[in-house]
Amino acid sequence: MNPDLTEEEMRSALFGDTEPSPTGAEPPEQESVPQVVFVKLAPPVAKKKVAKAFTPRLQVTLRVGNEFEGKTFELIHEADTLSKLLAEQEAVKAAKKKYRYVEVVSVKSM
Template identity: 65%
Template sequence: MSSELTEEEMRRALFGTPQPEEQISAPLVNEPVEEVVLAKPVVAPAAKKKVAKAFTPRLRVTLRVGNEFEGKMTELIHEADTL
């Protein structure tokens, strides 16, 4: 068996034999475009009642940073309602 393959043989081994693509030109058909009418949805006036807010726990993140090992530290605190 020959260990030297030509480029064409390698292409056939990897991708298979090329099959000729047939170009078929389809006639262009102009279909009538349907008219689209957008209707605004009817919104019923709803009486909004203020609901007492339940207790929401806050997340507090404290970050201590510094430029030197065991040197001056700066503390950053961030509080958020969500994770």
């Protein structure tokens, strides 16, 4: 390295030419922005309702009441399951919300 360099030479070595280039003085050309075109969408097509598939149902008949060995009522509960045990449990759970004594009479398929 040469110690006899002037400040101007050091600046030009570090930062390049200090004179502005002619292309830098001109504003850069802006690229043309494509025009936005709005297209009207077609109205949504109404979906056809699919026929409901067969759902297995069980009918659970219960004898319910609020008095021990008192007046009872027959209650019918429909369950959407094939399992008789699950249908029975579901029916008893629903009946226990309103009645104190619940007895299962029958479980039939519909």
